[in-house]
Amino acid sequence: xxxxxxxxxxxxxxxxxxxxxxxxxxxxxxxxxxxxxxxxxxxxxxxxxxxxxxxxxxxxxxxxxxxxxxxxxxxxxxxxxxxxxxxxxxxxxxxxxxxxxxxxxxxxxxxxxxxxxxxxxxxxxxxxxxxxxxxxxxxxxxxxxxxxxxxxxxxxxxxxxxxxxxxxxxxxxxxxxxxxxxxxxxxxxxxxxxxxxxxxxxxxxxxxx
Numbered sequence: 088x089x090x091x092x093x094x095x096x097x098x099x100x101x102x103x104x105x106x107x108x109x110x111x112x113x114x115x116x117x118x119x120x121x122x123x124x125x126x127x128x129x130x131x132x133x134x135x136x137x138x139x140x141x142x143x144x145x146x147x148x149x150x151x152x153x154x155x156x157x158x159x160x161x162x163x164x165x166x167x168x169x170x171x172x173x174x175x176x177x178x179x180x181x182x183x184x185x186x187x188x189x190x191x192x193x194x195x196x197x198x199x200x201x202x203x204x205x206x207x208x209x210x211x212x213x214x215x216x217x218x219x220x221x222x223x224x225x226x227x228x229x230x231x232x233x234x235x236x237x238x239x240x241x242x243x244x245x246x247x248x249x250x251x252x253x254x255x256x257x258x259x260x261x262x263x264x265x266x267x268x269x270x271x272x273x274x275x276x277x278x279x280x281x282x283x284x285x286x287x288x289x290x291x292x293x294x295x296x
Contacts, residue, residue, distance in 0.1 A: 096256065096285050098293040104227040105146040107139060108156040108212055108234030108244060110196045113182040113189035115235045115263060120182035120189050125265040126235065133263040133270075138287040139233045140195045142261055145291035152225050153202045155192065156212040156234070156244075159185045167208055173239065211243040219251060229254045231290055232282075233261035238273035245282045255282035258290060 113120040115130040130136065143153050160167050162185075164178035177183060183190045191197075198204060205218045212218050222230065230253040234241055241262050248255045257278055264270050274284050285293075 093283075096283065096289050096293040097296065098229050098231070098256070098290070100149045100151050100294055102227055103229040103231060103294075104152045104154055104222055104225060105143060105231045106154050106156055106212065106233065106244070107143060107192075107196060108232060109158050109236070109240050110135070110139065110155075110193050110234050111157060111183060111189070112191055112193055113180070114158070116193050120180035121176070126263065129265055129267070129270070130235065130263040132267075133260055135233075135235070135261060135263045136193055136195050138258070139261045142231075142233065142258065142287040142291055143196070143199075145294050146231075147199065147201070149294040151231075151294055152227070153199070154205060154218070154221065155196075155198050155202060156205045156207060156216075156218070157190065157192070158183045158208065158240075159190055159206050160208060161185060173210065210240045211247050212240070213244060213247040213251065222253070227253070229256065231256045231258065233258045233287075235262065236264040236269075237262040238264050238269045238277065242273050242277050245278060249281045256290060257282045257284050258287050259284050261287045261290075 115126045117127045146153050160183055167174055169175050205216050207216050230248045245255045
């Protein structure tokens with residue numbers, strides 16, 4: 088029987104970027120607009136904040152660009168087309184409004200000197216943003232994605248990244264959603280043939296290799 092063990096993860100640090108997507112208070116912290124979804128509990132069970140913080144620190148030490156992708160709207164979600172339940176939810180919950188606590192990154196995941204920020208108003212971090220231009224300007228070929236929610240924004244971004252020609256790695260314990268079932272559906276099924284799934288420790292080791 089053939090060995091199904093994946094090859095060790097290898098990443099060229101000079102051609103890699105780390106994305107921290109939607110890791111904002113309203114999305115995944117107690118007291119946030121979507122706290123009733125179960126997202127804070129799942130983020131805790133995944134230890135997302137600490138895992139991503141450690142991975143971002145490892146990236147900075149290795150010279151890997153760190154890119155924060157923040158979902159931001161103006162007061163009243165002006166200009167946010169209400170064409171899907173997710174966008175209706177953002178407006179209805181008065182969530183992710185620029186300048187508010189809810190729109191701020193979770194404690195420990197703030198922007199650090201030298202980091203980049205990309206703003207978006209859709210699930211996909213590439214859609215109508217400068218992310219692709221930024222990545223190409225940084226000569227990136229590999230994209231490591233962390234963030235919330237795995238089966239929505241993370242999946243959208245990973246699929247687009249693969250279509251755009253990037254080698255995508257999704258951090259299994261650097262992502263979370265609202266429960267384990269949705270997490271498994273995203274990582275074990277939706278990401279099949281789209282992205283490599285690895286732990287934050289494995290990714291950090293690849294940064295250092």
